[in-house]
Amino acid sequence: MPQPTHLWKLDIPSSEPTEEDLKKYWAKCVEKLGMVPNVIRAVSTNPKKARAFISMYNELMLGESGLSKLEREMIAVVVSSANRCYYCLVAHGQAVRQYSGDAQLGEMMVMNYRVAELPARQRAMLDFAWKLTLTPFDVGDADREALRKLGFSERDLYDLCDVVAFFNMSNRMAHGTEMMPNADYHAQSR
Numbered sequence: 692m693p694q695p696t697h698l699w700k701l702d703i704p705s706s707e708p709t710e711e712d713l714k715k716y717w718a719k720c721v722e723k724l725g726m727v728p729n730v731i732r733a734v735s736t737n738p739k740k741a742r743a744f745i746s747m748y749n750e751l752m753l754g755e756s757g758l759s760k761l762e763r764e765m766i767a768v769v770v771s772s773a774n775r776c777y778y779c780l781v782a783h784g785q786a787v788r789q790y791s792g793d794a795q796l797g798e799m800m801v802m803n804y805r806v807a808e809l810p811a812r813q814r815a816m817l818d819f820a821w822k823l824t825l826t827p828f829d830v831g832d833a834d835r836e837a838l839r840k841l842g843f844s845e846r847d848l849y850d851l852c853d854v855v856a857f858f859n860m861s862n863r864m865a866h867g868t869e870m871m872p873n874a875d876y877h878a879q880s881r
Contacts, residue, residue, distance in 0.1 A: 693874065698729055700869040705732040713738060716745060726873050728782065730861070733870055751857050757847040758854070761790035762813060766820045766854045768800040773824040776862035781872035788880035797880070812841045816851060823855045 698705050708714055713735055720727045734741040752763050764786040771779035780801050788797030799807040804817050815838055823830050835848055843851070864870070 694877075695871055697869070697871055699733055699871070703736050705736055708735050708738065708741075710738050713741060726875050729871060729873050730778065730782070730865070733868065747857065751850075751854055756850045757844055758816075758850050759790075761787065762816065763850075763854050764790055765800055765804070765813065765817060766851065767858045768797075769804050769817045769820045770824050770855055770858040771862055772801060772804065773821055774859065774862040774866070776858075776865050778865035778870050778872045779858060779862055781876045785876040785879050792880075794881045812843075815841050816843070819851065820855045823852065824859055 708717065717727050717731070717735075720731060731741070731745070734744045752767075753760065756763065758766075764783050767779060767783040768787055771783060784797045784801040787800050788794050791797065796807060804821075809817070819830070819834055819838060822834065838848060838851070
C-alpha cells in the first residue's frame with residue numbers, strides 16, 4: 692500500500708520557486724538526489740524561512756564536525772524514532788543506509804537503535820540523543836562527562852546537542868503539518 696500522496700495538510704500550495712537562489716538549490720537537489728525533498732518544497736513556500744532552514748541544515752549535517760555525516764544521520768533517525776516522525780524516519784533512514792552501505796543498520800536505527808552492535812562511542816552518543824529528546828530535564832554533567840571520556844570534544848558535544856535540537860524542531864513541523872516524505876526514499880540504498 693503506498694503512502695498518502697499529499698505534501699502536507701496545509702492549504703498552502705507548493706510550487707517551484709521564482710527566486711534565483713532557490714531555483715538553483717532545487718536544481719542542485721535534483722542533480723544530487725534525483726528529486727527535491729518534500730521538506731524543501733514545503734519550506735520554499737516562504738523563501739526567507741527556506742533560506743534559513745537550508746543554511747542551518749547544510750551546516751549541521753554537511754559542515755565540518757567531529758561527528759561524521761553518518762553519525763549525524765544516525766542522531767537524526769534516533770531523535771525521529773523517539774518522536775515517531777514518519778517523514779524523518781523515512782528520509783534519514785535512507786541516508787543512514789546510504790552512508791553506511793548497510794540497509795540493516797538503517798532499519799535498526801529506525802526501529803530500535805539498541806539492537807545494533809555499535810561501538811561504545813556511537814552507542815553513548817545515541818543514548819544521549821534519545822535522553823535529550825525524551826527527558827531533556829534529566830541531562831546533566833554526568834551525561835556530558837561520560838561522552839568526554841569516550842573522546843567527544845567540547846565542539847562534538849555542542850554539535851551533538853545542535854543536531855538533536857534541530858531534529859526535534861523539524862519533527863514537530865513534520866507532525867504538525869503531516870508532511871509526507873518523497874516516496875522515492877523507500878526504495879533507495881537497499
